[in-house]
Amino acid sequence: MSTSIGIHDLSLATTEFVLPHTALAEYNGTDIGKYHVGIGQQSMSVPAADEDIVTLAAAAAAPIIARHGSDGIRTVIFATESSIDQAKSAGVYVHSLLGLPSACRVVELKQACYGATAGLQFAIGLVRRDPTQRVLVIASDVSKYDLDSPGEATQGAAAVAMLVGTDPAVLRIEEPSGVFTADVMDFWRPNYRDTALVDGHESIAAYLQAVEGAWKDYTEHDGRPLEDFAAFVYHQPFTKMAYKAHRHLLDYVGFASDKDTISKALGLTTAYNTVIGNSYTASVYLGLAALLDQAEDLTDRSIGFLSYGSGSVAEFFAGTVVPGYREHLRTEAHHESIDRRKTLDYAAYRELHQRTFPADGGDHLTPAQTSGPFRLAGLRGHKRIYEAR
């Protein structure tokens, strides 16, 4: 019998601030129905001036280290597409903030929103090679589009940290995976830009094509039949996208694709993403957290995952929920992380959106805004300075 490997613990963190879509709609004159119903978004997480992918990631991972210690963690994989440095992995800052042992490899991974799934699969490979090891996989992103662009309503920010190891307490990840890659320019961010560029409607079409491709490959590798799955967790750039994707999959396999069937299959997975917004690499794992935190009992049930990253790469894979998993969930902490956010008005959000660090190498302190456990204190001589509280 092969060793069971998967997610032993999962923890999320999001930002200090939140912008309700009502405030955005009031500012730009959009009918709120387009946001609440059309794209399925209620609000978006907005980072404080002293928050970034590192502070979010450390906040997500700290409770995992507090519960399990750092013994056996010899690898940290940090997945992001809103990287803060072209050379140094954001994970090295997190390694330092969490006080992890120096006998550790740390690396940053990128392929748009898909990166964390690559991280999870690579982690499983490492654990298979040495079952005594555990891997800390972190997905952390700040989604940022131009002000007054169609993408603006689909911004957000969050991090999810996962401890991957043998005999997982929460979810066993299964083989096979179905994988898919296509060279498309649906969404990208050149190195000289803070905000992403996107062809919105092309990106939806590319996502649907990837769903089909990943599922096809999954079935060709003897994956489970569709009816085996108790729920489906999709990457959610906006929650309505999960509905579009699942309808596409059901149509592709020739199953009924009415709204009730789709809602039953994925309704619970959207609860966090609808109020946090797009968190890129973290999004699909926020979907998993929302499902596990709310579902009645998923013991021994299989969950289907569709991870999509523009550009594009997708993967369909399955996980089986482990008996006793509910004792290991962090439902209360997840709700607290979301509920503690302070509501911004549109003007304050816009000011935060426009903030950039001067590139002159001087000393630039950030205003103390976050009440989170870690903060970005400023930039000194082109170096980011982080603080733990």
Ligand code: CAA
């Ligand atoms: N009441 C109810 N619904 C309304 C409405 C109203 N008053 N007004 C409009 N709608 C509906 C529309 O009918 C439409 O629904 P359907 O898609 O089901 O037809 C929906 O609201 C959106 O309307 P539009 O298509 O007119 O909106 P838009 O042109 O502003 O673009 C968007 C929407 C493409 C998602 C845009 O927000 C965008 O570019 N977002 C960023 C890109 C993105 O998220 N792409 C997703 C796939 S790529 C990916 O997944 C990777 C990633 O993370 C980026």
